[in-house]
Amino acid sequence: MGDKTDVWQGTLALMILKTLETLGPLHGYGIARRIEQISGDQLSVNYGTIYPALLKLEQEGCVESEWGVSDNNRKAKYYKLTRAGRKQLEREAREWQQAQAILAKFLSATEPST
Amino acid sequence: MSSLGQTLHARLLRIVGLFRRQQRERELAEELESHLQLHIEDNLRAGMTLEAARRDALLRLGGVEQTKEICRDQRGIPFLEALFRDVRYTLRVFHKTPGFTAVVALTLALGIGANSAIFSLVNGILLVSLPYAKPEQLVSITGTYPKGGIVAMREQMRTMDIAAYYEGREFNLTGAGEPVRLTGTLVSAELFSVLGARPELGRTFYPGEDLAGQDSYIILSHALWQQRFGGDRAILGRTIGIEGAGRQVVGVMPEDFRFPSPKTQVWIPLHNDSRNAVLYWADDFMPVVGRLRPGFTIEQARTEIRLFQSRVASLFPWPMPVAWNADVSVVPLQSGMVADVRLRLLMLLGAVALVVLIACANFANLMLARSAIREKEIAIRTALGAGRSRIVGQLLTESVMLGCLGGALGLALAFKGLSILKAMLPADTPRLADSHMDWRVLAFTGVLAIFTGLISGLAPALQSSRTASAETLRSGGRSGSLPVSQRLRSGLVVAEVAFAVLLVIAAGLLIRSFWALSHVDRGFRSEHVLTARITPNQSFCNDPARCVTFYRTLLDQVRALPGVSAAAVVNTLPLDGRVAKRSLDVEDFLVPAGGNAPLFWLNAVSSDYFRVMNIPALAGRVFTDADVSGAPVAVITSETARRYWPNQNAVGKHIRLLNDKDWRTIVGVIPDVRAYDLRRNIPKWIDGVAYVPYNSAATLEDKRVPAEMTIALRTASDDAQIAATLRTVVASVNPEAPVSEVQPMDLVVLEAVAAPRATAVLFMVFAGLALALGVIGIYGVLSFLVSNRTREIGIRMALGAQRRSVLWSVMKEGGALSLIGIALGMAGAFALMRLLSTELYAVHSTDPATYAAVAIIIAAAASLACYIPAHRATRVDPMIALRYE
Numbered sequence: 001m002g003d004k005t006d007v008w009q010g011t012l013a014l015m016i017l018k019t020l021e022t023l024g025p026l027h028g029y030g031i032a033r034r035i036e037q038i039s040g041d042q043l044s045v046n047y048g049t050i051y052p053a054l055l056k057l058e059q060e061g062c063v064e065s066e067w068g069v070s071d072n073n074r075k076a077k078y079y080k081l082t083r084a085g086r087k088q089l090e091r092e093a094r095e096w097q098q099a100q101a102i103l104a105k106f107l108s109a110t111e112p113s114t
Numbered sequence: 115m116s117s118l119g120q121t122l123h124a125r126l127l128r129i130v131g132l133f134r135r136q137q138r139e140r141e142l143a144e145e146l147e148s149h150l151q152l153h154i155e156d157n158l159r160a161g162m163t164l165e166a167a168r169r170d171a172l173l174r175l176g177g178v179e180q181t182k183e184i185c186r187d188q189r190g191i192p193f194l195e196a197l198f199r200d201v202r203y204t205l206r207v208f209h210k211t212p213g214f215t216a217v218v219a220l221t222l223a224l225g226i227g228a229n230s231a232i233f234s235l236v237n238g239i240l241l242v243s244l245p246y247a248k249p250e251q252l253v254s255i256t257g258t259y260p261k262g263g264i265v266a267m268r269e270q271m272r273t274m275d276i277a278a279y280y281e282g283r284e285f286n287l288t289g290a291g292e293p294v295r296l297t298g299t300l301v302s303a304e305l306f307s308v309l310g311a312r313p314e315l316g317r318t319f320y321p322g323e324d325l326a327g328q329d330s331y332i333i334l335s336h337a338l339w340q341q342r343f344g345g346d347r348a349i350l351g352r353t354i355g356i357e358g359a360g361r362q363v364v365g366v367m368p369e370d371f372r373f374p375s376p377k378t379q380v381w382i383p384l385h386n387d388s389r390n391a392v393l394y395w396a397d398d399f400m401p402v403v404g405r406l407r408p409g410f411t412i413e414q415a416r417t418e419i420r421l422f423q424s425r426v427a428s429l430f431p432w433p434m435p436v437a438w439n440a441d442v443s444v445v446p447l448q449s450g451m452v453a454d455v456r457l458r459l460l461m462l463l464g465a466v467a468l469v470v471l472i473a474c475a476n477f478a479n480l481m482l483a484r485s486a487i488r489e490k491e492i493a494i495r496t497a498l499g500a501g502r503s504r505i506v507g508q509l510l511t512e513s514v515m516l517g518c519l520g521g522a523l524g525l526a527l528a529f530k531g532l533s534i535l536k537a538m539l540p541a542d543t544p545r546l547a548d549s550h551m552d553w554r555v556l557a558f559t560g561v562l563a564i565f566t567g568l569i570s571g572l573a574p575a576l577q578s579s580r581t582a583s584a585e586t587l588r589s590g591g592r593s594g595s596l597p598v599s600q601r602l603r604s605g606l607v608v609a610e611v612a613f614a615v616l617l618v619i620a621a622g623l624l625i626r627s628f629w630a631l632s633h634v635d636r637g638f639r640s641e642h643v644l645t646a647r648i649t650p651n652q653s654f655c656n657d658p659a660r661c662v663t664f665y666r667t668l669l670d671q672v673r674a675l676p677g678v679s680a681a682a683v684v685n686t687l688p689l690d691g692r693v694a695k696r697s698l699d700v701e702d703f704l705v706p707a708g709g710n711a712p713l714f715w716l717n718a719v720s721s722d723y724f725r726v727m728n729i730p731a732l733a734g735r736v737f738t739d740a741d742v743s744g745a746p747v748a749v750i751t752s753e754t755a756r757r758y759w760p761n762q763n764a765v766g767k768h769i770r771l772l773n774d775k776d777w778r779t780i781v782g783v784i785p786d787v788r789a790y791d792l793r794r795n796i797p798k799w800i801d802g803v804a805y806v807p808y809n810s811a812a813t814l815e816d817k818r819v820p821a822e823m824t825i826a827l828r829t830a831s832d833d834a835q836i837a838a839t840l841r842t843v844v845a846s847v848n849p850e851a852p853v854s855e856v857q858p859m860d861l862v863v864l865e866a867v868a869a870p871r872a873t874a875v876l877f878m879v880f881a882g883l884a885l886a887l888g889v890i891g892i893y894g895v896l897s898f899l900v901s902n903r904t905r906e907i908g909i910r911m912a913l914g915a916q917r918r919s920v921l922w923s924v925m926k927e928g929g930a931l932s933l934i935g936i937a938l939g940m941a942g943a944f945a946l947m948r949l950l951s952t953e954l955y956a957v958h959s960t961d962p963a964t965y966a967a968v969a970i971i972i973a974a975a976a977s978l979a980c981y982i983p984a985h986r987a988t989r990v991d992p993m994i995a996l997r998y999e
Contacts, residue, residue: 046176052188059124
């Protein structure tokens with residue numbers, strides 16, 4: 001994954017949290033599909049990367065997991081947002097929006113004349 | 115992004131993640147399996163074939179194993195987990211290659227063990243602080259002073275408290291069973307308070323208790339108290355007989371108080387008597403210790419002592435030479451005490467450091483050889499996704515674990531080695547008793563073991579991780595030596611040989627020096643001579659005639675014993691560490707104005723002494739029985755004769771003991787006797803050596819006839835039996851005279867070379883080790899070379915190469931490495947052996963014969979090491995070799 005790891009993992013974590021907030025408890029495959037759909041297939045990554053990210057979120061106490069049964073009767077591990085995860089999502093979303101706003105302003109500013 | 119709490123929580127879980135591995139692995143596998151199933155079902159619904167659906171799901175996941183691996187890294191602590199895995203893997207490797215593991219571990223154990231043993235000596239003697247209160251304040255004044263000088267120093271010094279001691283004095287303890295000879299130390303009353311030492315029992319001396327008339331006290335060592343007085347606490351306040359006079363026991367020092375050395379059994383106050391100018395200003399020149407007073411530095415103390423030195427000479431009742439103590443200084447007590455052995459210890463440390471370097475080079479070479487064999491294994495692991503750092507990590511784990519294994523074994527060797535070392539080193543080595551295995555030695559060994567593993571493993575690890583995997587796999591893993599690796603291995607062998615050359619040369623020089631020292635012409639013969647110290651009380655000899663009669667009676671009785679062919683007494687036996695000084699007048703010699711009368715070593719001997727010791731007369735004659743009561747006579751040594759009467763016959767000339775009335779006629783000249791030091795006849799500060807018959811006129815500097823004599827017997831039978839009889843005879847003549855130091859003269863001589871012998875033997879052991887390791891190194895490299903070139907050799911032989919030329923081509927490679935190593939080692943020795951020069955006698959540090967001999971020995975050993983693999987190369991069957999790969 002190289003140098004982009006940190007940025008990617010941070011964004012991925014935020015996307016996972018948002019997905020869980022929107023759709024409720026969901027398994028890893030579902031989360032991966034959802035992220036792919038929302039990003040309009042622009043973000044084409046290995047589904048596999050979702051699992052270490054989920055593991056990290058679980059270690060940080062943002063999500064919980066338990067085994068359940070899917071719509072089509074498949075055994076699957078379901079992830080659920082915790083209270084800490086909800087707070088984390090709010091905070092990160094806010095930070096992200098701020099950063100985005102600043103960057104947008106910065107990039108749209110006209111070049112000063114020399 | 116995550117808060118501190120979350121981070122901690124995650125850390126904790128990751129540590130927990132190290133455990134319950136299997137359950138987590140299973141869950142992860144199930145989760146990924148369910149992921150794939152969900153994906154496949156979706157794909158099928160989208161109309162894919164089962165085959166395509168499965169393939170797509172796997173591809174999109176990015177590989178099951180890869181995903182698992184990333185999750186594992188996230189779950190636990192990758193570094194630790196990797197380490198655990200490497201350690202487990204290494205243990206398997208050890209188990210599979212027990213021979214290799216054992217050889218390496220043993221080699222390293224020898225190197226590390228030698229280092230740990232020597233380091234525990236260095237630690238105990240040079241590093242551990244003295245076992246006294248605030249040892250950093252304790253200093254030693256270089257130079258010695260008489261009692262008067264010390265009292266003046268104590269009164270005048272502002273920067274430090276002062277105390278003096280005189281070690282190695284002997285005292286009779288009588289009145290409590292069989293009389294015994296004790297070794298004691300005369301001390302200033304302040305010595306214990308300066309050192310900050312507390313007694314185990316009773317008290318130490320009060321100030322003023324070292325003044326004449328107020329000094330009849332004594333302090334016992336713990337050992338003496340236990341052995342002689344059964345550890346009885348009632349000993350305090352009791353009066354015991356020391357040299358025929360009563361001394362009250364005021365204290366017992368604890369077992370670990372060993373100042374100035376473990377030999378001391380009693381501490382007795384100095385007898386400061388300013389009315390006796392000779393005793394006060396001339397008799398005993400003593401070393402001085404001090405404790406810096408709070409707020410003063412050692413530099414200030416140095417300045418003050420120099421100032422004191424410029425004044426002190428004027429206090430003497432006679433002129434003192436200008437050069438006396440001119441370079442006086444103040445040094446930390448610890449370095450002052452061990453100054454004599456520091457160099458020798460550091461030399462030994464240097465030697466064992468070389469040994470461990472050779473062991474490292476050997477180890478690195480073996481690892482290189484093995485990593486060449488394991489190229490295929492490593493290539494496979496690389497192909498399976500192991501990064502370079504993981505490969506290096508794995509190989510380093512292996513070498514460090516081998517290092518630690520060697521270290522553990524080495525520690526066991528060092529335990530044994532240290533006790534052997536302690537027994538082998540001269541007993542008077544300062545602080546020898548303080549050397550044991552403590553945490554510092556353990557830490558040193560640990561660090562050395564890990565360091566050894568790291569430096570030995572680094573090159574091989576980096577080397578093999580660089581291997582191009584695809585190429586290796588294709589060639590089946592036997593493509594063999596890369597040129598870089600080969601050059602590295604050759605370099606290591608050259609270094610090994612060079613280090614071995616250094617050590618063998620050092621050992622050679624020391625052995626030659628030791629041999630020269632033990633075969634030096636000592637001027638006397640020690641074979642079949644039994645000696646014993648006989649020491650009546652000083653008070654017994656207040657009447658010189660009684661003393662002289664005692665010895666005459668004793669000699670008469672001893673001479674009659676069966677097995678004794680001759681017997682004599684002497685005040686200072688050669689090489690037993692004792693000398694007696696005497697100023698005298700010499701005929702034809704004018705003392706220069708402001709100078710002192712010549713100072714001689716004076717030997718008072720009974721008439722048979724020269725016969726017992728087999729010392730012939732070079733000119734004139736030696737003493738006869740008639741000389742004891744006849745006209746005053748003397749015998750001098752040949753160097754003395756040359757000094758005062760060059761090109762003349764000294765026989766018939768005269769000398770006179772200072773303040774004596776009568777001149778003594780020199781009746782004979784004898785060969786020079788190495789009386790004190792095997793290296794020289796007399797030191798610079800002694801002007802000559804004279805022998806006088808033992809009678810009432812044979813007085814020493816204190817105007818007393820020597821009371822303590824050594825009896826020397828020429829024996830033909832069993833020494834033990836004669837020794838027992840001797841004790842009975844002495845007891846019958848004087849029941850208060852202890853018999854001590856009963857030993858053959860051979861042993862006395864042997865002890866005089868104890869230190870050089872110990873150094874030579876240790877270097878010999880280390881050099882032997884170095885040589886063996888070096889030879890193994892050459893052998894290893896060449897064997898590897900041959901096995902790698904089997905195919906090439908096979909082709910050459912198939913094409914008609916002679917066995918001899920094959921043999922020669924392999925020998926040439928090994929020979930070249932050895933020769934470079936020998937040349938480098940010689941050059942190094944030429945530069946470094948100068949450090950040994952103070953230890954060498956009669957052999958120069960660049961002695962060509964030794965260098966040549968060592969070159970030949972190493973070359974011969976190296977040729978042997980080359981020959982075996984070279985010979986194997988000639989036995990290569992071309993057909994087998996060609997089918998080989």
